[in-house]
Amino acid sequence: MQNKKHSRKNRVWTAVFITAAILLSLWAWFMISIYVSPPPVADRSADTLKVSEISRDFTRCGSSWLKKDTSGLWLMYLKGSPYERGIANGKLAKSLIYSQEKAFINQIRKMIPSRFYLRFLKYFIYWFNRDLDSYIPTEYKQEIFGISRSASSDFSYIGDAYQRMLNYHSAHDIGHAMEQLSLVGCTSFGAWGKASADGSLIIGRNFDFYMGDEFSHNKIVCFEQPDSGYAFMMVTWGGMTGAVSGMNDEGLTVTINAAKSKIPLSARMPISLLAREILQYASTIYEAYAIAQRHNTFVSESLLIGSSKDGRAAVIEKSPYKTALRQPRGNSISSANHFQSADFAEDPLNKENIRENASLYRYRRLKEDLRAEFPLDVEKTAWILRDRAGLDGKDIGMGNEKAMNQLIAHHSIIFKPSERLVWVSTGPWQLGSYKCFDLRKIFHNFAASCQGVDIEVKEQEIPPDVFLKSAGYRAFNQFRAMKRILHDCLKNGSVLPDECSFIPAFIHTNPEFYESWYLAGEYFLLHEKPAQARSYYYRALNCEVPRWQEKQKIIRRIAECNTGLKKN
Numbered sequence: 001m002q003n004k005k006h007s008r009k010n011r012v013w014t015a016v017f018i019t020a021a022i023l024l025s026l027w028a029w030f031m032i033s034i035y036v037s038p039p040p041v042a043d044r045s046a047d048t049l050k051v052s053e054i055s056r057d058f059t060r061c062g063s064s065w066l067k068k069d070t071s072g073l074w075l076m077y078l079k080g081s082p083y084e085r086g087i088a089n090g091k092l093a094k095s096l097i098y099s100q101e102k103a104f105i106n107q108i109r110k111m112i113p114s115r116f117y118l119r120f121l122k123y124f125i126y127w128f129n130r131d132l133d134s135y136i137p138t139e140y141k142q143e144i145f146g147i148s149r150s151a152s153s154d155f156s157y158i159g160d161a162y163q164r165m166l167n168y169h170s171a172h173d174i175g176h177a178m179e180q181l182s183l184v185g186c187t188s189f190g191a192w193g194k195a196s197a198d199g200s201l202i203i204g205r206n207f208d209f210y211m212g213d214e215f216s217h218n219k220i221v222c223f224e225q226p227d228s229g230y231a232f233m234m235v236t237w238g239g240m241t242g243a244v245s246g247m248n249d250e251g252l253t254v255t256i257n258a259a260k261s262k263i264p265l266s267a268r269m270p271i272s273l274l275a276r277e278i279l280q281y282a283s284t285i286y287e288a289y290a291i292a293q294r295h296n297t298f299v300s301e302s303l304l305i306g307s308s309k310d311g312r313a314a315v316i317e318k319s320p321y322k323t324a325l326r327q328p329r330g331n332s333i334s335s336a337n338h339f340q341s342a343d344f345a346e347d348p349l350n351k352e353n354i355r356e357n358a359s360l361y362r363y364r365r366l367k368e369d370l371r372a373e374f375p376l377d378v379e380k381t382a383w384i385l386r387d388r389a390g391l392d393g394k395d396i397g398m399g400n401e402k403a404m405n406q407l408i409a410h411h412s413i414i415f416k417p418s419e420r421l422v423w424v425s426t427g428p429w430q431l432g433s434y435k436c437f438d439l440r441k442i443f444h445n446f447a448a449s450c451q452g453v454d455i456e457v458k459e460q461e462i463p464p465d466v467f468l469k470s471a472g473y474r475a476f477n478q479f480r481a482m483k484r485i486l487h488d489c490l491k492n493g494s495v496l497p498d499e500c501s502f503i504p505a506f507i508h509t510n511p512e513f514y515e516s517w518y519l520a521g522e523y524f525l526l527h528e529k530p531a532q533a534r535s536y537y538y539r540a541l542n543c544e545v546p547r548w549q550e551k552q553k554i555i556r557r558i559a560e561c562n563t564g565l566k567k568n
Contacts, residue, residue, distance in 0.1 A: 036129075036130070036132065036133050036162070036163045036166060037133075038141075038145045038148075038162045039133075039138055039141040039142050039145055041083045041142055041145065043081065043083070044083070046062070046080070046081070046083055046084040046087040046088070046146065047087065047149070049061050049062045049084075049087055049088060049091065051091050051092060059092055061087075061088040061091050061092050062079075062080065062084065062088055063079040063080060063088075064076070064077055064078045064079055064080070064085065064088035064089070064092060065077050065092070066092035066093060069435070069456065071426040071432065071433065071435055072219075072426060072427060073219055073220075073221055073424065073426060073435060074093070074096065074218060074219065074220045074221070075220075075221050075223070075455065076089070076092065076093065076220050076221070076222045076223065077222075077223045077224075077225070077442075078222065078223070078224045078225065079224075079225040079226075080226075080227060081142075081227050082138075082139040082140070082142040082143040082146070082226070082227075083142040083143065083145065083146045084146070085143055085146065085224065085226065086142060086143040086144060086145060086146020086147045086148075086149075086241070087146040087147075087149060087150075088146075089143075089146065089147050089241075090146060090147040090148070090149055090150030090151070091150050093150075093220070093238050093239075094150045096218045096220065096237070096238035097147065097150060097151060097152075097238035097239040098151075098152045098154070098238075099214070099217070099218055099238065100215065100218065100237050100238035100239055100240075101151070101152065101155055101164070101168075101238075101239065102154075102155075102214075103211070103212060103214035103215040103217070104168070104211055104215060105155065105158070106212070106214070107211045107212040107214075107215060110212070125167060125170075126159065126163070126167070129166075129167055129170060129267045130267070131266070131267055132166060132167070132170070132267040132270075133166060135267065135268050135269040135295070135296065136166075136269060136270075136273055137273075137277065139226075139228070140241060140242075140273055140276065140277075141166070143241050144162070144165050144166055144169070144241055145162050145165075147165055147239055147241065148161040148162040148164070148165040148166075149161070151164065151165060151239070165239055168239060168240070169240070169241070169242050169270045169272055169273060170267070170270045173270055173271055173297075173298060173299045185208045185258070185337055185358065185359075185362075185401050185406065186205065186206055186207050186208050186209070186255075186256070186257045186258065186336075186337065187205065187206050187208070187257070187334075187335070187336050187362060187363075187366060187404055188203070188204065188205035188206075188255045188257055188304045188334075188335045189203070189204055189205075189304075189332065189333065189334040189335065189366060189370065189384075190202065190203040190204075190304065190306050190312070190313030190328075190332065190333050191331060191332040191370070191374070191375070191376045192311060192312050192313070192331055192332070193311075193312075193331035194331050194374075194375065195330070195331035195332045195370075195374050195375055195376060196331070196375050196376055196377075197375045197376060197377035197380075198377070200311075200416065200417075200418040200419070201306055201307075201308065201311060201312060201313060201415075201416070201417050201418060202376050202377070202378070202381060202414070202415070202416055203253055203255070203304070203306045203313060203414065203415040203417070204381040204382070204384060204385050204412075204413070204414050204415075205245055205255040205304070205385075205412065205413055205414075206385050206404065206405065206406075206409045206412045206430060207235070207244055207245055207255075207409060207410045207411050207412070207413070208406050208408055208409050208410070209244070209410050210408040210410070215237070215410070216409075216410045216411075216427070216429075217427075218237065218238060219235060219236075219237060219410070219411055219424075219427075220235070220236050220237055220238065221233065221234075221235055221424050221435075221437065222234050222235075222236050223437075223439075223442050223443065225443060226280060228280075229280035229281045230248040230249055230250050230252075230279075230280060230281070230283065231248065231249045231439075231443045232246055232247065232248035232249065232279045232280060233246055233247055233248075233422060233437065233439060233442070234246030234276075234279065235411045235413060235424055237410075240272070241273075241276065242270060242271075242272025242273045242275065242276050243256075243272055243273075243275040243276040243278075243279045244256050244272055244275065245411065245413045246275070246276075246279045247279075247306075247415050247417060247420070247422055247439065248279050248280065248282075248283070249420065249439050249440070249443050250283035250308065250309065251283075251307065251308025251309065251417035251418060251420060252278075252279070252282055252283050252284070252288065252305065252306065252307050252308070252309075252417070253304075253305065253306035253307075253313075253415045253417055254275045254278050254279045254288070254303060254304075254305060255303070255304045255413070256271055256272070256275050256301055256302070256303050256304075257301065257302040257303075257304065257335050257336065257337055258299070258300075258301060258302075258337055259299075259300035259301055259302055259317070259319075259337055259338060259339055259350070259353065260300060260337070260338070260349050260350065260352065260353035260357070261298075261299040261300040261319070261320075261349070262320075262349060266298065267298055268295075268296040268297050268298035268320065269295045269296060269297050269298075270297070271297050271299060271301045271303075271318075274291070274292060274295050274297060274303075274318075275303060277291055277295075278291050278292065278303070278305070282305075283307070283309055284307050284309050284310055285305050285307050285310050285312075285313075285314045285325075288303070288305045288307075288316065289305075289314075289316055289323075289325050292316045292318055292323050293323050296320065297318060297320060298320055299320070300317075300318065300319040300320070300339070300349075301318050302315050302316070302317050302318075302335045302337075302339065303315065303316040303318065304333070304335045306415060306417050307417065308417035308418045308420075311418075312328060312331075312333075313328065313333050314326060314327050314328060314333065315333060315335050315340075315341075317339045317340070317341050317343065317344055319339075319344070319347075322343060324339075324341040324342075324343035324344060325341075326339075326340055326341040332370060332374075334363060334366050334367065334370065336359040336360070336362050336363040336366065337353070337357065337358075337359035337362075338350055338353045338354045338357075338359040338360060338363070355548070356547060356548035356549065357546070357547050357548070358400075358401040358402045358546040358547060361390070361391065361402040361544075361546075362401070362402050362403065362404060364391060365387070365389070365390060365391055365402070365403070365404060366384070366404060368391065368392070369383075369384045369387055369404065370384070378414055378416070378423065378434075378460075378462065379462060381414050382412075382414060382423070382430075382434055382462050384404060385404060385405065385412045385414070385425075385430050386404075386405050386412075386430055386431065386465050386467070387403065387404040387405055388403050388404075388405045388407070388467075389403065390402055390403060390544055394544070395512045396512060396513070396543070396544040397510055397511075397512040397513020397514065397515070397516070397543060397544070398472065398475075398476045398479070398510050398513060399476070399479075399510070399513060399515070400513060400514075400544060400546060401546040401547070402544055402546050405429070405430060407429055407476065408429065409425070409429045409430050411424060411425055411430070412424075412425035412429070412430030412434070413425065414434060414462075419438075420438060420439035420440045421436060421437070421438055421439075421457070421460065422436070422437050422439065423435065423436050423437075423460070423462060424437070428468075430465075431464060431465040431467060431468050431473075432464050432465075432468070433461055433462060433463055433464050434461065434462035435456050435461060436456060436457040436458075436460035436461055436462075437455060437456060437457065438455075438457050441455065441457075442455055475508075475509045475510065476509070476510065478509045479506070479509035479510040479513075479516070482502070482505070482506045482509060483506070483515075483519065485502075486506065486519050486520075486523060487519075489523060490519070490522055490523060490526060493526065495527065496523070499523070503520050503523065506519075506520065507520060512543060512544075513543065514540045514541075514543035514544065514545045514546075514550075514554075515540075516540075517536045517537070517539040517540035517543065518536070518537065518540040518550075518554060520536040521533045521534070521535075521536035521537040521540060521554075521557060522557075524536065525557060525560065525561060525564075528564070530560070530561040530562075530564035530565050531561070531565060533557070533561050534558055534561035534562070534565075537554050537557050537558045537561065538558065540554050541554055541555070541558075
């Protein structure tokens with residue numbers, strides 16, 4: 001009897017040990033599978049580069065430098081091999097990379113407060129992106145690796161520095177899968193010939209990628225002179241080597257606009273790195289199209305390509321399954337967040353996007369603005385990019401995704417490719433002045449000398465929007481501050497101490513915006529006041545609601561209020 005008990009106990013412990021061994025083996029296999037090795041670098045001499053201070057907010061590292069201008073923009077010049085550029089970038093912008101990573105992670109935590117889900121999400125993304133490096137050209141991996149050498153160890157709980165930096169290049173793409181959070185909603189357009197004041201190509205774009213105010217704080221205007229391909233400029237942020245808006249010294253421009261995508265099943269080339277390759281290696285629309293056809297991406301995107309050589313612009317529409325080139329009809333072209341080519345005309349996902357989201361409305365408003373402002377010059381282009389109104393000039397509330405200017409833009413940019421001139425907005429959003437830069441001057445006269453020459457073309461600067469000094473702007477800032485308070489109450493289930501005065505005051509700051517009324521309804525529903533909540537929800541429905549899903553949510557809330565009233 002004793003032997004049987006002993007034997008049974010041994011079998012139990014044997015099963016426990018075998019199970020533990022299997023689980024440990026699976027975990028080890030999983031960790032090995034998600035590990036991404038840094039790329040090989042033959043010449044590591046750049047590791048010895050030192051940063052020297054030329055003057056306040058102006059530093060140098062080898063042939064590269066970083067300077068902060070009076071408007072708050074950071075201006076960076078990079079030169080050399082991919083790894084050397086990455087090392088210089090990392091060492092010069094070390095504090096900016098840290099701030100950017102911290103802002104990004106803090107915003108993710110706000111959106112996903114659960115620690116368990118965040119941990120799960122981390123491993124899911126690493127598993128999803130386990131083959132990401134196989135879709136990225138070696139030179140970009142070397143550049144990212146160089147940058148990662150200066151990344152902070154404070155975030156090592158997320159992953160090693162290189163793997164983190166690599167995965168951050170998918171942030172724009174991941175925003176597609178989180179579409180309901182309105183992370184992406186960009187607009188771009190181009191005009192030439194009779195539609196342009198001087199007949200030459202002009203392009204404008206708003207990059208409405210929102211990851212919190214801190215994420216947009218330190219914008220970098222990067223001027224890069226690689227050892228292969230064309231020199232180029234792009235607007236970026238600490239740690240980012242991909243391109244979202246840029247122009248090369250051949251007069252080719254690239255801007256990207258998100259389109260609706262299915263949840264991707266596996267990693268492919270991040271769209272920002274595809275845009276970067278086009279920027280670095282294409283000088284015509286067809287060269288850009290050929291590069292786009294060579295790569296598989298895991299989200300859908302429109303890339304507006306402007307070309308000084310072609311004297312016009314076109315749009316590359318790319319999904320994970322096909323690539324189309326949309327040529328212009330006439331002397332202008334426009335792009336929002338839906339596809340317009342015949343190749344995607346019957347695509348069910350694109351049809352759903354057009355029907356349910358804000359893209360078509362904003363596109364129609366853009367068309368109204370273009371018709372009213374043709375022929376375009378730089379000042380008219382800036383006015384369109386700053387337009388806060390809806391169709392027919394209707395007030396649809398400040399911050400509405402249906403407007404050209406949603407008051408969330410990371411940056412706004414204007415190109416004159418034939419003159420190699422670019423205007424970059426300063427904060428807040430696109431309301432500050434647009435600083436002008438001359439690429440010919442930057443790349444061919446003094447860039448490598450690091451003598452602190454002022455690289456802005458001051459006589460071409462576009463002044464700040466007069467809206468900045470208006471009562472409307474002050475009201476919008478008050479709206480944002482009060483919205484944070486209301487969000488905290490909804491999150492914590494707390495009661496406003498002065499709800500009878502707070503709610504009307506909050507709505508008064510932005511009365512035509514659906515969200516003002518919707519959040520008030522949410523507050524009263526949470527605190528079991530369905531009659532009051534229902535009146536606010538009905539008022540929200542009378543506003544211009546950007547998305548079908550948001551409208552349906554309000555309708556469901558009204559049904560909840562009706563149920564609550566019946567019970568009472």
